[in-house]
Each structure stands twice: as structure tokens, then as C-alpha cells.
Amino acid sequence: DTAVSQTPKYLVTQMGNDKSIKCEQNLGHDTMYWYKQDSKKFLKIMFSYNNKELIINETVPNRFSPKSPDKAHLNLHINSLELGDSAVYFCASSQNGLAEQYFGPGTRLTVT
């Protein structure tokens, strides 16, 4: 069983479109995260949710809106996609915000 799963794995879309990425974890963890890894492989936190409550909201354009319907799910909706949004987006989870984080397989987003 996959501990942290994401869909889709690949997403190719045009500028200006709106898209969503979904994440689910079956580890029973309380905290979930979205990270962005750009072409230079730099992994940077975007958002964190603890028990469905937003904890971290880094300097991210407000075109990005996370939503956590329950502890096991954290989705990321992106409006008006731009070329610079092309990256790999990783979801992660941890038992609580202070424990080791486990990553999903990533969603490779390409904006054309």
C-alpha cells in the first residue's frame, strides 16, 4: 500500500488554465505539506496543514489555494497557470508537525 499518494503523476496544461493536484496519506498522520521542487532541484515548502488547519503559508502567489477536506487529504488548486509554475510538486505528511516527513511520488507539472 502506498503511504502517501498523489494524482495525477504527470500534468501538462496550457497557460491560463486552472488545475488541481490531489494528495492522500494512509499513515494516520496529523500534518500534511505541499512542496515545490523547481528545475534546479531546490525543494521549498509551500503550505502545511495540521488537523485540517493551515499552519504554514509561505510566500506563494494567491493563485495557489490548498484545501484539506480531512486529515488524510490535502489538495492543491492552481488558478491561471503560468510558465513559471512548471515544477514537481510533492505532498508530504508527518505524525505531527515536529516529526519526520514522508513524501509522495510527486506531480510533474508542465505549463506550455
Place this chain on the structure above:
Amino acid sequence: RKEVEQDPGPFNVPEGATVAFNCTYSNSASQSFFWYRQDCRKEPKLLMSVYSSGNEDGRFTAQLNRASQYISLLIRDSKLSDSATYLCAEQGAGSYQLTFGKGTKLSVIP
């Protein structure tokens, strides 16, 4: 500004060699430290947490030097399968945020 710095490499070492990576951090309030391994086009996977007293897991040894604000990862008897990018990460006290370095690329060659 919190930063985590790593030598990007690449480190090209022969099988069986011992290789060490360092990672410096600027946040003196950092509480927890981790090493992750990331294979090409895969997700980061937790390799080991770094404890104040240092810790060892098989061929891997992690150490923390708070005075000089760096952590290290030592890999003994390198295997071809150790080829990957190694990311260090730090977490401030009470913080939910992990700050990652940019990674050090290791290539173990036959």
C-alpha cells in the same frame, strides 16, 4: 533568513570508498535535523534523523556539531546503489517547517 547550505557536488567516488558530506545551517534555533536521499525523478526518502549524540545505521553515520552549526553524513564502503542526491534539512524548535539544502549529488562508479 534561515538557510541550509550544501556542496552541490557532484562527488564521484569508486565503489568501496568512504565519502562524507557536510551541511551548514544558519538558524541557531534549529532543533531537528535530517538527511534525505533523492533518486533521479523520485521523491525524497528519509535516510536518517540526526541526533545530538550522533547516530549510525549500518554504513551510514550522521553527526551534529551545534557549535559550528553543521551536520555531516558519512557513507562507508560505498555501493553503486548509493548513487543519488543527498538532501539535508533542518527544523526550528516548535516549527512545522523543514528547510532543505539544495542537495549533494553522489555518483559511485565501478
